[in-house]
Amino acid sequence: MTENIPADSSEALLAAGLAARLADRSASIGVIGLGYVGLPLALVAVEAGFPVIGLDINPRRVEEIASGRQVIKYIPQARMQAALADGRFAATTDFARLADCDAIIICVPTPLTRQREPDLSFIVETARTIAHTLRPGQLVVLESTTWPGTTVEVVKPILEEGGLVSGRDFFLAFSPEREDPGNVSFSTATIPKVVGGDGAAAGKLAQALYRPLVTKVVPVSSTQVAEAAKLTENIFRSVNIALVNELKTVYGAMGIDVWEVLEAAATKPFGFMPFYPGPGLGGHCIPIDPFYLTWKAREFDIETRFIELAGQINTRMPYLVVDKLAEALDQKAGRGLAGARILVLGAAYKKNVDDVRESPALKLMELIDERGGLCEFHDPFVSALPPTRRHQRLSGKQSVALTAEALAGVDAVLVATDHDEVDYALVAAHARVLVDTRNAFARLGLAPAGLVKA
Structure with a gap:
């Protein structure tokens, strides 16, 4: 069953098409950053029935994942190999393949500088990379933890530099990662997912993306609220x-x-x-x-x-x-x-x-x-x-x-x-x-x- 998307001309058509592909799980999901957040998420998406492209700038990391090696201790090698065996998961360094993705999830680091100031360089570079292949109808979700406002103040302007507009041509959302490595009681699929969109349509599409992946989706009114929720948890x-x-x-x-x-x-x-x-x-x-x-x-x-x-x-x-x-x-x-x-x-x-x-x-x-x-x-x-x-x-x-x-x-x-x-x-x-x-x-x-x- 598809989400109820506000009927608004070209936006409605694009949103309805993506919602339909998310509903029947034919939508291709791209996960950027195959570390402790991105790799578990990619595996959950594969196990939910979606085709998934995992992207990383580290060739060695990609090679290890593509060969089915156990690259994270608490993720069994059998699970890695099963994801690869059914043909729905591919790991690559070729970011041109983002053009093939209907939904793109950003899971890159957000460290601090030596002066304890935010280092958004990974987010900025990733957004620029996505902008090269961004096309109408795509959903982009940032999961990297950052300050309230980053999604619309930093990522959005970069994605819009080519002329496409968020909420009209593509859809933008924030959903904070909540990974707890090694936790035996909760995993990626069983931790509730907070989701906030840049506009109602983006929010509903992001909810449609995550609902097949996790046991509970928690919608909030904006990307800023979702960003603030993650910071509040860790503070x-x-x-x-x-x-x-x-x-x-x-x-x-x-x-x-x-x-x-x-x-x-x-x-x-x-x-x-x-x-x-x-x-x-x-x-x-x-x-x-x-x-x-x-x-x-x-x-x-x-x-x-x-x-x-x-x-x-x-x-x-x-x-x-x-x-x-x-x-x-x-x-x-x-x-x-x-x-x-x-x-x-x-x-x-x-x-x-x-x-x-x-x-x-x-x-x-x-x-x-x-x-x-x-x-x-x-x-x-x-x-x-x-x-x-x-x-x-x-x-x-x-x-x-x-x-x-x-x-x-x-x-x-x-x-x-x-x-x-x-x-x-x-x-x-x-x-x-x-x-x-x-x-x-x-x-x-x-x-x-x-x-x-x-």
Whole structure:
């Protein structure tokens, strides 16, 4: 059943045609950016019965996907191969194929500059690329997290440079990605999808695109509302994580275990939602997204002091952890951090994934190196550290095997990421000094003599 599109001459005909193709799933979907957001979305679209063209600027990435390799740890290789086997999925670096797509979904990175200002270069370049082949009747949806107004203030003018007009000749919408890599309870298809269009027709077409892909579509009145909703979700998490990180520091000074406090507080059935401290923020959202709003707010002469304070607290956490590590070495091993051999457990930004983007573990390694420590890491999901924009000198560093001999050969072990696939009993038995930022050992009932919570 097609969507009810407002009857308005050529717009109505174009919209009705696209709505019909979306309804019978003959519409071709192009997904730009085959990373942790784009690839899962492309697979869901294929599994829903749509023909899908996945596009990426990285030839090696495209080659690996086209060969059916497991490029993301939590996406089984069998699922990749099944998507390719039925002939509905193709991965390519040929962006001329965008002309063949009825709907184009943009899933490219939106990082920050070193000055913590939005870097929209990937969005801008992608929009320019789409503009080369944009044709009447196409739907373009931005999923990349950004400041409210980006879709209509940045993407729309670029797409309209060739003479086509949004809402008349093509349709433009925003639907924020909500991926949570490694989440066993929710996946791309089961997370509700917020959708806002540049006009009513675009909104309805975007809803028609996503309804076959996800269990629930949540329409909102505009692209700006959809953009703001995503920022609000992640700012909420950033602020609350900052709160418990600060509580950890305060309660620690009082000799109170913050983890026990949070466990007790979480028994209240209303009015409290548990968040947990850690060595800092990681991933592609929480360390970055709040600063998109603080930047945009300056345009309106508004200071986002609450958000910026949370960012300062979270950004400071790796420094406090390394201070705690140095203190633990001094008190339990009678030596300083300079020259000490340190094994960092976990390089990924969260447990049970292979994603190191913005991982606090990388900052911890750099800080240890800067203070004269000799740092190694072990991660069952990350065999070697990939090139990153901010931690280039760590690029290529190899994960070491976790053995009794390796543990005996270091002065301290620092738990940065609490992967399930780590033998914590082995670590507890052989680590001389053990600094745990994730409460991993207490959760398992382990209390090694050299344990310090940080």
